[in-house]
Amino acid sequence: MKAQPDARLFQIGFQAALLTAGVLLRDFSLLPLQMALALAAAAATQACWLRALRLANVGYLSPLITGFGLSLLLRADTLWVHPLVAALAISGKFLIRVRGKHVFNPANFGIGVALLALPGTWVSPGQWGNDLGLAVWLIGLGALVARRASRDDAAFLFLATFLALTAARLWQLGHSPLRLWEILSHQALNGGLLLFAFFMISDPMSLPDRPLARRLHVVLVAVFAFAWQFFHYRPHGALWGLLCLAPLVPLWDFLLPGQRHNWRGNRSLHNNVAAQGKIPG
Amino acid sequence: MRHHLIAGLLAVCSAASHAFCGFYVGKADAQLFNEASQVIVVRDGDKTVVSMLNDYRGELKEFALVVPVPAVLQKGQINVGDQATFARIDAYSAPRLAEYYDGNPCDRRVLEMRRDAVAMSAPVPASAAPQSAKALGVTVEASYTVGEYDIVILSATQSDGLETWLRQSGYRIPAQSAKALAPYIRQNMKFFVARVNLAEQAKTGFRMLRPLQFAYESEKFMLPIRLGMANANGPQDLIAYLLTKNGRVEASNYRTVKLPANMDLPVFLKQGDEFRHFYKAMFAEQAKKEGHRVVFTEYFWDMGWCDPCAADPLSPEELRKAGVFWIGKGAGSPQPVPLPGRPGLMPRPMPGGGAQPVMLTRLHVRYTPETFPEDLMFQETGDRQNFQTRYVLRHPAKVEPNACPEAKPYLDGVRQRQEQEAQQLATLTGGDINAIRKKLDLPPAPPAKPWWDGLWK
Numbered sequence: 001m002k003a004q005p006d007a008r009l010f011q012i013g014f015q016a017a018l019l020t021a022g023v024l025l026r027d028f029s030l031l032p033l034q035m036a037l038a039l040a041a042a043a044a045t046q047a048c049w050l051r052a053l054r055l056a057n058v059g060y061l062s063p064l065i066t067g068f069g070l071s072l073l074l075r076a077d078t079l080w081v082h083p084l085v086a087a088l089a090i091s092g093k094f095l096i097r098v099r100g101k102h103v104f105n106p107a108n109f110g111i112g113v114a115l116l117a118l119p120g121t122w123v124s125p126g127q128w129g130n131d132l133g134l135a136v137w138l139i140g141l142g143a144l145v146a147r148r149a150s151r152d153d154a155a156f157l158f159l160a161t162f163l164a165l166t167a168a169r170l171w172q173l174g175h176s177p178l179r180l181w182e183i184l185s186h187q188a189l190n191g192g193l194l195l196f197a198f199f200m201i202s203d204p205m206s207l208p209d210r211p212l213a214r215r216l217h218v219v220l221v222a223v224f225a226f227a228w229q230f231f232h233y234r235p236h237g238a239l240w241g242l243l244c245l246a247p248l249v250p251l252w253d254f255l256l257p258g259q260r261h262n263w264r265g266n267r268s269l270h271n272n273v274a275a276q277g278k279i280p281g
Numbered sequence: 282m283r284h285h286l287i288a289g290l291l292a293v294c295s296a297a298s299h300a301f302c303g304f305y306v307g308k309a310d311a312q313l314f315n316e317a318s319q320v321i322v323v324r325d326g327d328k329t330v331v332s333m334l335n336d337y338r339g340e341l342k343e344f345a346l347v348v349p350v351p352a353v354l355q356k357g358q359i360n361v362g363d364q365a366t367f368a369r370i371d372a373y374s375a376p377r378l379a380e381y382y383d384g385n386p387c388d389r390r391v392l393e394m395r396r397d398a399v400a401m402s403a404p405v406p407a408s409a410a411p412q413s414a415k416a417l418g419v420t421v422e423a424s425y426t427v428g429e430y431d432i433v434i435l436s437a438t439q440s441d442g443l444e445t446w447l448r449q450s451g452y453r454i455p456a457q458s459a460k461a462l463a464p465y466i467r468q469n470m471k472f473f474v475a476r477v478n479l480a481e482q483a484k485t486g487f488r489m490l491r492p493l494q495f496a497y498e499s500e501k502f503m504l505p506i507r508l509g510m511a512n513a514n515g516p517q518d519l520i521a522y523l524l525t526k527n528g529r530v531e532a533s534n535y536r537t538v539k540l541p542a543n544m545d546l547p548v549f550l551k552q553g554d555e556f557r558h559f560y561k562a563m564f565a566e567q568a569k570k571e572g573h574r575v576v577f578t579e580y581f582w583d584m585g586w587c588d589p590c591a592a593d594p595l596s597p598e599e600l601r602k603a604g605v606f607w608i609g610k611g612a613g614s615p616q617p618v619p620l621p622g623r624p625g626l627m628p629r630p631m632p633g634g635g636a637q638p639v640m641l642t643r644l645h646v647r648y649t650p651e652t653f654p655e656d657l658m659f660q661e662t663g664d665r666q667n668f669q670t671r672y673v674l675r676h677p678a679k680v681e682p683n684a685c686p687e688a689k690p691y692l693d694g695v696r697q698r699q700e701q702e703a704q705q706l707a708t709l710t711g712g713d714i715n716a717i718r719k720k721l722d723l724p725p726a727p728p729a730k731p732w733w734d735g736l737w738k
Binding site: 075077118120122128129130175176183185190233234 | 502651662664
């Protein structure tokens, strides 16, 4: 069988295209330098940890994805925030591990730390506008068809659960079907939500291994996100949901063990290091 | 009615901020936009103070205001504010024009400065026989007379019951209100309903209705714009002044975009109402370009200072009147002391004794029912980068072409610059470039040379 390219290459291409579109077509308050620093700091931190832990053949796709993810979602009014957060995110990946598997999605962890602890940081969930949202849906669906990838169910399961709950809530609030549809499509085209679904929660390295556990976990995150937004009226429900529920993942893996995901590019590493319980993402 | 607040001369030049320093000569205030609702929202944590200004011009007895609120408000949570607060905050944050003068290329000389101020406006529906409130599912939770307003706080179980009750009680509310009210009822919200008490109104001696203010705690940082769309006729304007402690406020469920600003424009904008017309056309053009789907930021600044100031920052008393509850009572009104050596820059001691800042975000939305399907939700960001919608006029120096060797290249540069300014103006407003050239006395654009012209020479 012909080897498929690493799925993360596709993700990086997608993120880069979105960032370009965002910077060119949208009023992104992101400086190119912030992005460059985020990418450089992520790669440098990865290099340091690889050296310190003497890991070879791991590569730099993961820090690239984290760097792009942070650039896409995190905003700051200073230059030092992005590189610092990128370094923390990558370090978190190496340091916070349970049974060899990192607990937090690096970009999600970085954004959480930034919003909680660093001044002058924010996330702009509305900044993409609905037209770009539509484009993201098309590309996401296209990718699904093209890749037939099994683990991508997370993105769509999350979106389906979140939007179904939203529709139920809107119905319960007494909106007419037309208004319900208007509001629901407005929610469904929110760029922040879609970025989260396609780039963050779909990261297989920070989800439970067993498919059943993974689906349950994704549904939990969607319920959290929904409750946060519609009962507590706060933004960023999905980001907080993934972050707060991440500690459950090791528990899922303990209760319902499954086959550990491995990126195609890491195959040899998988074989060599898996036995030692050390699989870098 | 208009307030003209003319403050003294201010010389302004700061190397620290943007590369501009100049006169403040004009501004485009909220008054410019007919039917623009104005609202001040002060928020820290869940504590919220909302002030709503009604530019209602119909029969007073027909005026009615219905606002969903998160809980039954006590009398002490409701206040009748001062229209001047809106005028002041508008003047301080309005889009403005700065101008400055080129030094004589033959004789480098420096400039001077000055400026001026204005402001305010919002309409609401109103007034009808009895069926028992209980049968309609409506409970009058409280009723007060505050200033010239009679206020009732209602809770309801059914939206059509509420609509009927309001009609029967003499409030003239738009048709289809029930549909718009339903979601708020299901969220267990109460309704703040105000109308004018004519006897009390006569005593106040005011012709205009004063703004209503209410203070409450709620997790929701939002404005219920959907309620006013029941009988909307074309796009509506809303100008929201948001006062917070930490940073810029933006919409969390719509795009928030900064208006194009800080560019050079033709100097004729200084004359008469030209700048106001420009700003109105520019806003309309930008709103249209974005499909009436975005929230525009017009201003964001720490109210402790301004650089340069379009109008003085609000004093601690004025801020308290606007509802800024974290400013201590009797904080005094510190007189601004110009920085030594920099007479123009007006640093202000933090209102309230220096401890807690006040950030002002001015948002301007032009919305339609189709493009804003949900109420406006806000979030306070950590962003503290100042922004203002300021446009710059550069007056060329008066110099003869042969006065000195530098003069001719300078004048050529000026002509080029003016052409660029004209194009800039045309692009921003979607206006006719040739009409602008005419106003500027610019020669009509020379016919473009064919591309091959000069190819063989």
